[in-house]
Amino acid sequence: MPFKAGELLDKIVYPSDLRKLKPEQLQQVCNELRQYIIDVVSQKGGHFGASLGVVELTVALHYIFNTPEDQLVWDVGHQAYGHKILTGRRENFDTNRVYKGISGFPKRKESEYDAFGVGHSSTSISAALGMAVAAHYKNDKRKVIAVIGDGAMTGGMAFEALNHAGIENSNLLVILNDNCMSIDPNVGALKEYLTDITTSQTYNKVKDEIWKLLGKISKFGPNAQEIASKVENAVKTTLLKQSNLFESLKFRYFGPVDGHDVDRLRQVLDDLKDIPGPKILHCLTVKGKGYKFSEEGNQTVWHSPGLFNKETGEIIKIAPKEPQPPKYQDVFGHTIVELAEKNKKIIGVTPAMPTGCSLNIMMKAMPDRAFDVGIAEQHAVTFSAGMATQGLVPFCNIYSTFMQRAYDQVIHDVALQNLHVVFCLDRGGFAGSDGPTHHGAYDLAYFRCIPNMIVSAPMNEEELRNLMYTAQLEETNAPFSIRYPRGNGVMTDWKKPFQKIEIGKGRKIKDGQDIAILTIGHIGNYAITACKQLEAQGINAAHYDMRFVKPVDEKLLHEVFSKYNKVITVEDGCIMGGMGSAVIEFMADHNYTAQVKRLGIPDKVIEHGEQLELHTECGFHPEGIAQTAIEMVGVSKKAMAG
Numbered sequence: 096m097p098f099k100a101g102e103l104l105d106k107i108v109y110p111s112d113l114r115k116l117k118p119e120q121l122q123q124v125c126n127e128l129r130q131y132i133i134d135v136v137s138q139k140g141g142h143f144g145a146s147l148g149v150v151e152l153t154v155a156l157h158y159i160f161n162t163p164e165d166q167l168v169w170d171v172g173h174q175a176y177g178h179k180i181l182t183g184r185r186e187n188f189d190t191n192r193v194y195k196g197i198s199g200f201p202k203r204k205e206s207e208y209d210a211f212g213v214g215h216s217s218t219s220i221s222a223a224l225g226m227a228v229a230a231h232y233k234n235d236k237r238k239v240i241a242v243i244g245d246g247a248m249t250g251g252m253a254f255e256a257l258n259h260a261g262i263e264n265s266n267l268l269v270i271l272n273d274n275c276m277s278i279d280p281n282v283g284a285l286k287e288y289l290t291d292i293t294t295s296q297t298y299n300k301v302k303d304e305i306w307k308l309l310g311k312i313s314k315f316g317p318n319a320q321e322i323a324s325k326v327e328n329a330v331k332t333t334l335l336k337q338s339n340l341f342e343s344l345k346f347r348y349f350g351p352v353d354g355h356d357v358d359r360l361r362q363v364l365d366d367l368k369d370i371p372g373p374k375i376l377h378c379l380t381v382k383g384k385g386y387k388f389s390e391e392g393n394q395t396v397w398h399s400p401g402l403f404n405k406e407t408g409e410i411i412k413i414a415p416k417e418p419q420p421p422k423y424q425d426v427f428g429h430t431i432v433e434l435a436e437k438n439k440k441i442i443g444v445t446p447a448m449p450t451g452c453s454l455n456i457m458m459k460a461m462p463d464r465a466f467d468v469g470i471a472e473q474h475a476v477t478f479s480a481g482m483a484t485q486g487l488v489p490f491c492n493i494y495s496t497f498m499q500r501a502y503d504q505v506i507h508d509v510a511l512q513n514l515h516v517v518f519c520l521d522r523g524g525f526a527g528s529d530g531p532t533h534h535g536a537y538d539l540a541y542f543r544c545i546p547n548m549i550v551s552a553p554m555n556e557e558e559l560r561n562l563m564y565t566a567q568l569e570e571t572n573a574p575f576s577i578r579y580p581r582g583n584g585v586m587t588d589w590k591k592p593f594q595k596i597e598i599g600k601g602r603k604i605k606d607g608q609d610i611a612i613l614t615i616g617h618i619g620n621y622a623i624t625a626c627k628q629l630e631a632q633g634i635n636a637a638h639y640d641m642r643f644v645k646p647v648d649e650k651l652l653h654e655v656f657s658k659y660n661k662v663i664t665v666e667d668g669c670i671m672g673g674m675g676s677a678v679i680e681f682m683a684d685h686n687y688t689a690q691v692k693r694l695g696i697p698d699k700v701i702e703h704g705e706q707l708e709l710h711t712e713c714g715f716h717p718e719g720i721a722q723t724a725i726e727m728v729g730v731s732k733k734a735m736a737g
């Protein structure tokens with residue numbers, strides 16, 4: 096194992112080893128754990144700031160609670176690196192997020208300590224409540240703890256769960272890890288509320304008075320401090336009953352506590368663990384804590400910095416020799432500003448991903464016309480629908496995977512009313528090392544079946560720009576989705592003048608004779624390579640870029656099925672219900688017969704890895720496409736040549 100752990104951490108394989116240590120040794124464990132995360136992530140990459148911020152919390156939780164018997168549910172799970180290292184995965188932590196290595200998120204099949212699989216935000220309280228209710232039902236004494244960030248707390252599910260938990264009276268502890276950050280700075284009224292109760296003068300005044308009073312009785316015995324904190328909690332609870340949001344939801348609210356004081360956390364958790372009913376512990380933490388550069392630097396950058404020099408804090412960027420094509424997200428970010436300058440109706444909306452989707456470019460250029468609404472995909476969609484009823488044209492940018500959250504809103508609030516909302520789905524296709532919770536596998540299929548929806552995917556930057564241009568035109572006036580992948584496009588010279596695209600019209604990239612390859616979106620570039628490989632083998636393949644999965648280009652498909660009896664469809668999305676399905680439906684509806692092979696994401700969970708590794712696993716990398724074509728036509732072709 097290439098990474099060396101400190102003296103104490105080295106002896107900890109499981110939390111049972113941690114629990115053998117003395118309380119006064121925990122600070123050293125924290126220091127070593129933090130260093131270990133820095134050592135590995137600086138060289139191997141991954142999420143960073145969030146895990147550093149919960150080191151003390153992680154150590155205290157595993158010290159006080161009897162995990163895995165007691166169930167620890169992490170929200171999102173990007174902050175659970177310390178948890179992974181303390182629960183049997185230190186040895187292979189250097190394979191984190193690597194193809195066939197351990198997952199970057201908690202995962203039930205990876206470890207019994209991962210009580211619940213996560214990746215999407217705001218699920219922890221619901222899942223933990225389910226576990227707590229089940230424990231109660233089974234007369235099981237196990238404890239259940241949810242750890243949720245202030246960002247994740249802005250998600251609707253978190254509120255739904257709090258609302259339910261308050262009346263269930265089950266043994267649930269929610270730890271609110273409040274660092275004022277989402278990936279970008281956290282937004283919304285809840286954030287302000289949390290700051291208010293943290294800095295509340297009334298609260299602090301009462302607390303000081305209690306401590307003064309208790310200072311007087313402290314000489315009466317060693318338990319005074321313990322009594323003090325109990326009285327403090329009792330008084331505070333009564334005091335805050337009327338004004339505390341969580342108390343009004345029938346939670347007992349404790350805190351705020353310093354989330355970096357492991358000793359205090361240990362004591363507080365020990366106190367709380369036997370208090371029945373729903374409780375919330377408000378911890379104040381600093382994202383990136385304990386590493387100078389992440390603590391004092393740009394916390395958004397240090398959320399997931401890539402590789403860095405741990406001594407200097409320099410983020411390692413290998414400067415390419417030649418100019419590189421831009422990221423699709425940046426093409427989106429610049430293009431929306433360009434369009435919005437001309438079309439005053441355009442508004443930008445993102446649920447908590449301004450940096451991730453590059454809407455931050457518009458937020459900077461036009462702060463009044465771009466909204467970060469928090470981790471609230473459902474709200475983002477219906478909020479956009481509301482604006483569309485008033486004649487605005489919202490561009491609602493949501494990662495394909497997170498759009499799953501807002502499916503009903505897309506159907507019920509946008510499509511059924513045929514509202515002019517433009518959905519830009521970033522991270523369409525395999526997300527890469529974030530893994531299955533983040534793959535944008537389903538959007539082509541899940542949008543294709545919705546009435547009124549226009550479903551498109553650009554093959555390059557110019558196409559993305561033209562689709563965005565077309566989508567916002569007054570005459571389009573319908574829900575319009577544009578999906579593109581994570582990563583870079585293919586054109587360095589991409590800022591071309593806008594051109595309207597006829598809705599539902601595909602493109603012929605290359606004519607052929609032996610077989611037709613039909614692609615949708617960026618993956619079409621693989622087909623270009625595949626066609627060249629096939630040419631070298633004497634196979635002349637035609638290539639069509641479908642551009643739209645809905646409406647599908649019927650004229651193009653008539654041409655394909657009249658001319659070719661061998662067809663391959665390729666999509667970076669689920670095979671079931673996607674573009675290939677649309678093609679086969681067309682074939683059946685028009686009584687064509689052809690041999691059609693559909694390439695895409697099969698009906699199983701594909702784990703994490705580099706995008707190309709995953710494309711290869713699924714057989715739609717360039718060689719996979721070429722191989723499929725060779726299998727379909729190669730034999731007869733060779734026979735003819737012979």
Ligand SMILES: Cc1ncc(C[n+]2csc(CCOP(=O)(O)OP(=O)(O)O)c2C)c(N)n1
Pocket residue numbers: 145148170171173174214215216243244245246247248272274276277278382446447448470472497500
């Ligand atoms: C449904 C959903 N939307 C968006 C995201 C992207 N995302 C991952 S972490 C994160 C911020 C979480 O903030 P917080 O809960 O405060 O945790 P912190 O990173 O600050 O520790 C976001 C928006 C997600 N994982 N799930």
